[in-house]
Amino acid sequence: MNRLAQYRAKGIAGLCGLLMALAGQLALAADDILGVACQTPPPVHCMDGDCAAKTAMPGNVTEPESGRQYFLDYPCDLQDGEDVIFILNIHGAGSIANWQRHYFPAMDHKEKYRLVVATPTAAGSTSMGSGDGVRVWAPQTDDAYLQAITNQVIDAFGRDNIKAFWLAGHSQGGMTSRRLVCTDFFADKVDGMLSLSGGRIGQAPFVANFGPPLPDGSPPPARPRGTAEEVLPSCDFSHIFAIGEYEIEQLPDNSPWAAKYQCEAREHTQIVDTQPGWVTDSGRSGYRVWGREARPGTADIYEYPSCDNGRVVADVVRLDKGHTEGLEPEVTQRIIELIASASGGKLQGSASAN
Known part of the structure; x- marks a missing residue:
């Protein structure tokens, strides 16, 4: 069954779920949550070959204080009072919300893993050396x-x-997550951090010529290495790091975050995907460090088991991939399985929001 057929099948299942709700179950009405009419497949979802126009769409929810839009995806058969996992899905520099929804398509698994996914777009811009705002x-x-x-x-x-x-x-969205995770607002709320090519706790150094290719397709110039000693985050959370094989020099064979939680020695498994991810940076593809076309592949999963307090520490290395190929469906699901297996409860255990 191809990807389009799979999503049509999911759409039929979602319709059946809605009919059951109307028959008397306690499922929430589709427009009860922030005015979003729940859909499966999710709204403005890429199908076969139509991502270019759809990824520019801004969102389906307006944040009232700023007036800015973001995407909200949640299970269409959600029951009143049911537990969910909330993921704030943050794009990288130069990107936009709906591209990020398809780069890390957690929305594709929202029913199975009871996910609420919010995906916003940054407002800020900066010059990246060419005079253009990014x-x-x-x-x-x-x-x-x-x-x-x-x-x-x-x-x-x-x-x-x-x-x-x-x-x-x-x-840069992963770097932003790391900057925010232990701030006063987020430290007592966030149970885990997923860094998607955005920096590992216990650094995995990027290759010297990391970055988008030059206009002629050649690699960017080598960047100088930083010399500052890494400072580990001061708060507690699970941590998953996912990276393309060609982005880093090598994955370290240990983790200070795993050591902090007294995890056992890491275990290695592999995930094989026969379907591609949804997106890549089509305007700058070809340089393998930055990324080529989306395609099937294999990923190495390195998990540190039995961490203290039920936390999860894991690394994911996607073989024969660079920085911008969207995550394939099986490796996406494995990452979400790791997220779902980790301990949580910070929000349920706190009395009030900051």
């Missing part, structure tokens, strides 16, 4: 916005119903 996450323009989205989602779904809250970020 959209990036910036404290002065975006931190309050991300906090407001978080509060809006918590209020809408109910603090006691959010059994785990994860920050997920690609590239």
Whole structure:
């Protein structure tokens, strides 16, 4: 069955679920949550070959304080009072929300794993050396916005119903997640952080010529190495790191975050995908470090088991991939399985929002 047929099948299943709800079950009405009519497949979803126009769409929910839009995806058969996992899905520099929804398509698994996924777009921009403004996450323009989205989602779904809250970020979005995770607002809320090519706790150094290719397709110039000693985060959370094989020099064979939680020696498994991810950076593809066309592949999964307090520490290396190929369906599902297996409860255990 191809990807399009799979999503049509899911759409039929979603319709059946809605009919059951109308027959008397306690499922929430489709437009009860922030005015979003729930859909499966999710709204503005890429299908076969139509991603280019759809990824520019801004969102389906408006955050009232800023007036900015973001995407909200949640299970269409959600029951009143049911526990969910909340993921704040943050794009990288120069990107946009609906591209990120398809780069890390957690929305494709929202019914099975009871996911609520909020995917916003940054407002800030900066010069990247060419004089052109590139959209990036910036404290002065975006931190309050991300906090407001978080509060809006918590209020809408109910603090006691959010059994785990994860920050997920690609590239500069991953760096932003790491900057935010132990701040006063997020430290008592976030149960886990997923870094998608955005920096590992216990650094996995990027290759010297990391970055988008030059206009003629050649690699960018080598960047100087940083010399500052890494400072580990000061708060507690699970951590998953996912990277393309060609982005880093090598994956370290140990993890200071796993050591912190006294995890056991890491275990290795592999995931094989026969279907491609949804997106790549089609305007700058070809340089393998940055990324080529989306395609099937294999991923190495390195998990540190039996961590203290039920936390999860894991690394995912996608073989023969670079920075921008969207995650394939099986490796996406495995990452979400790891997220779902981790301990949570920070929101359910706290009395009030910051």
